[in-house]
Amino acid sequence: MAEIVKVAVDAMGGDNAPSEIVKGAVEAVRESSHVKVFLVGGEAVVNAELAKYTYNKEQVEVVNATEIIETAEPPVMAIRKKKDSSLVKALMLVKEGTCDAYVSAGSTGATLVGGQVIVGRIKGVERPPLAPLIPTVTGCSLLIDCGANVDARPSHLVQFAKMGSVYMEHVMGIKNPRVAIVNIGAEEDKGNALVKETFPLLKNCPDINFVGNIEARDIPSGGADVIVCEAFVGNVILKMYEGVGAALIKKVKEGMMTSLRSKIGALLVKPALKSTLKAFDLEEYGGAPLLGLNGLVVKTHGSSKAVEIKNSILQCITFTEQNINKKIKEKITMEEN
Amino acid sequence: MAEIVKVAVDAMGGDNAPSEIVKGAVEAVRESSHVKVFLVGGEAVVNAELAKYTYNKEQVEVVNATEIIETAEPPVMAIRKKKDSSLVKALMLVKEGTCDAYVSAGSTGATLVGGQVIVGRIKGVERPPLAPLIPTVTGCSLLIDCGANVDARPSHLVQFAKMGSVYMEHVMGIKNPRVAIVNIGAEEDKGNALVKETFPLLKNCPDINFVGNIEARDIPSGGADVIVCEAFVGNVILKMYEGVGAALIKKVKEGMMTSLRSKIGALLVKPALKSTLKAFDLEEYGGAPLLGLNGLVVKTHGSSKAVEIKNSILQCITFTEQNINKKIKEKITMEEN
Numbered sequence: 001m002a003e004i005v006k007v008a009v010d011a012m013g014g015d016n017a018p019s020e021i022v023k024g025a026v027e028a029v030r031e032s033s034h035v036k037v038f039l040v041g042g043e044a045v046v047n048a049e050l051a052k053y054t055y056n057k058e059q060v061e062v063v064n065a066t067e068i069i070e071t072a073e074p075p076v077m078a079i080r081k082k083k084d085s086s087l088v089k090a091l092m093l094v095k096e097g098t099c100d101a102y103v104s105a106g107s108t109g110a111t112l113v114g115g116q117v118i119v120g121r122i123k124g125v126e127r128p129p130l131a132p133l134i135p136t137v138t139g140c141s142l143l144i145d146c147g148a149n150v151d152a153r154p155s156h157l158v159q160f161a162k163m164g165s166v167y168m169e170h171v172m173g174i175k176n177p178r179v180a181i182v183n184i185g186a187e188e189d190k191g192n193a194l195v196k197e198t199f200p201l202l203k204n205c206p207d208i209n210f211v212g213n214i215e216a217r218d219i220p221s222g223g224a225d226v227i228v229c230e231a232f233v234g235n236v237i238l239k240m241y242e243g244v245g246a247a248l249i250k251k252v253k254e255g256m257m258t259s260l261r262s263k264i265g266a267l268l269v270k271p272a273l274k275s276t277l278k279a280f281d282l283e284e285y286g287g288a289p290l291l292g293l294n295g296l297v298v299k300t301h302g303s304s305k306a307v308e309i310k311n312s313i314l315q316c317i318t319f320t321e322q323n324i325n326k327k328i329k330e331k332i333t334m335e336e337n
Numbered sequence: 338m339a340e341i342v343k344v345a346v347d348a349m350g351g352d353n354a355p356s357e358i359v360k361g362a363v364e365a366v367r368e369s370s371h372v373k374v375f376l377v378g379g380e381a382v383v384n385a386e387l388a389k390y391t392y393n394k395e396q397v398e399v400v401n402a403t404e405i406i407e408t409a410e411p412p413v414m415a416i417r418k419k420k421d422s423s424l425v426k427a428l429m430l431v432k433e434g435t436c437d438a439y440v441s442a443g444s445t446g447a448t449l450v451g452g453q454v455i456v457g458r459i460k461g462v463e464r465p466p467l468a469p470l471i472p473t474v475t476g477c478s479l480l481i482d483c484g485a486n487v488d489a490r491p492s493h494l495v496q497f498a499k500m501g502s503v504y505m506e507h508v509m510g511i512k513n514p515r516v517a518i519v520n521i522g523a524e525e526d527k528g529n530a531l532v533k534e535t536f537p538l539l540k541n542c543p544d545i546n547f548v549g550n551i552e553a554r555d556i557p558s559g560g561a562d563v564i565v566c567e568a569f570v571g572n573v574i575l576k577m578y579e580g581v582g583a584a585l586i587k588k589v590k591e592g593m594m595t596s597l598r599s600k601i602g603a604l605l606v607k608p609a610l611k612s613t614l615k616a617f618d619l620e621e622y623g624g625a626p627l628l629g630l631n632g633l634v635v636k637t638h639g640s641s642k643a644v645e646i647k648n649s650i651l652q653c654i655t656f657t658e659q660n661i662n663k664k665i666k667e668k669i670t671m672e673e674n
Binding site for chain 1 (some may be wrong): 569
């Protein structure tokens with residue numbers, strides 16, 4: 001049997017901390033015996049939450065932290081000043097090697113900065129990208145980068161393509177994943193300066209399956225497995241998913257409430273509709289890994305409920321068992337030779 | 338009564354040319370006596386299409402053009418070589434002053450290039466942006482720029498904000514339209530280099546109603562009236578609308594077909610749903626104007642049917658009657674002082 005994977009969880013991060021975070025941790029250890037969760041946060045409140053559940057006590061440890069980093073705080077300053085915050089202490093557990101992975105629904109900025117400053121980059125990785133899974137009509141794709149590095153350079157995007165390929169192949173089990181770069185047209189000569197410079201580099205990259213440009217329109221239908229873009233564009237894509245999805249579902253609901261006939265119909269379609277749309281809900285896919293660090297750092301939505309925390313923790317098991325970081329290191333180093 | 342507005346229509350452009358284009362033109366003149374349409378294209382085929390309809394003959398004139406610019410042709414070369422194409426000849430009608438406006442469902446690239454080279458920019462306008470209306474939960478917003486100028490500079494974005502404000506106020510009738518810049522966070526210090534440089538310029542602009550950053554998530558819910566961004570990001574936003582919309586509607590349909598119960602429900606909700614979703618369909622909003630030119634240039638979807646052509650032609654009437662270009666010129670010149 002594989003070794004136990006140790007996950008540091010920021011119990012105080014996110015809109016629903018600590019209750020939903022603790023609940024998610026309990027659900028994760030109930031679901032898998034391969035994981036041990038270190039809940040980092042105010043000892044008293046975390047223990048009070050834990051007391052509500054029965055679970056294997058050997059799989060959960062509470063690590064006390066007296067401070068909390070708020071979402072609005074400037075990240076660099078927060079990381080530097082709040083040494084006893086749940087976020088910093090959880091990252092320290094990864095840095096020291098006590099834990100393999102870190103999960104937080106807290107400040108994105110502080111997680112991105114802390115991940116780089118405290119946990120540190122894998123040698124050779126220029127910039128660690130934030131890479132969420134996004135739902136498509138046929139399954140899911142990896143959107144890389146999505147918020148970690150604005151104003152990226154072509155060499156960064158090439159590394160994103162490599163790291164994303166490793167992730168999709170070994171965590172998601174997609175053989176020879178199709179890599180595409182986001183562009184405003186399908187033709188090779190389209191795009192802005194960054195994309196035009198990056199395209200030939202990706203084309204000449206021997207160890208990825210580059211399929212060319214992808215227009216944003218073709219992302220939700222599953223046009224590629226690894227969607228490479230710089231962080232500003234990635235962030236816009238991710239948030240358009242949420243925004244258009246929410247607006248359309250609102251319109252569908254309104255449409256169903258316009259007449260007696262449609263109201264009766266709505267009652268009949270509701271259960272089936274709910275389960276289909278669930279497959280298209282971003283939150284079902286757990287957190288986004290910040291790839292290329294000496295350890296796994298996972299950022300989940302600020303509004304995460306227990307199910308997303310649980311999924312994020314379980315995701316750490318595959319990541320660690322599959323030795324993803326060793327594989328990323330090999331692929332990045334291959335490029336350097 | 339206002340003068341007749343003259344619109345040059347590229348009868349050979351788009352997937353459904355010439356039949357749907359001619360049909361749309363006929364529908365426009367049937368709906369308004371304020372417009373005269375110049376249908377530019379192969380005389381024989383256009384006349385054959387026209388023969389199918391009854392309409393006021395004085396409102397339609399056919400202008401012969403023997404060549405067609407295909408979508409895949411490199412735009413600059415096509416404009417230069419195909420002097421007798423429907424696209425070039427229609428733009429020439431605007432340049433000469435025979436027509437006030439131009440509508441085409443043909444090559445976007447050739448329309449953007451031809452608009453600038455043939456029709457020419459308003460003095461003071463640095464770059465003419467493509468600015469489609471996009472549906473929101475509460476109405477519609479103007480997305481500016483959306484494909485004309487990649488790698489834009491801050492001064493371009495400020496002009497986009499001004500031109501967009503004029504359009505939304507005087508064509509769409511929105512008093513003091515809210516202008517926002519697309520960013521990856523709501524805070525003032527967020528963003529890439531372009532947005533960080535542009536933000537204070539917009540903030541200090543006295544003649545627009547700048548409301549700050551908008552995250553992509555808040556665009557479909559109607560967070561601002563004028564959505565300012567550079568073309569690459571605008572293109573991604575527009576195409577995510579199409580992509581997420583299509584994917585979700587596919588999922589909704591699938592969901593409704595999963596059981597007998599939901600199939601019956603689907604029959605009952607269908608009519609109500611259809612009419613609500615229509616309000617969220619990009620194609621209902623007619624074409625996108627290329628603002629800042631000496632005349633109005635409107636690009637409609639390549640897949641335009643008659644209704645979109647008709648709406649685009651009718652849109653030209655308001656634009657011309659409202660003297661939008663004079664107002665744009667005044668606003669741009671104001672900036673220069």
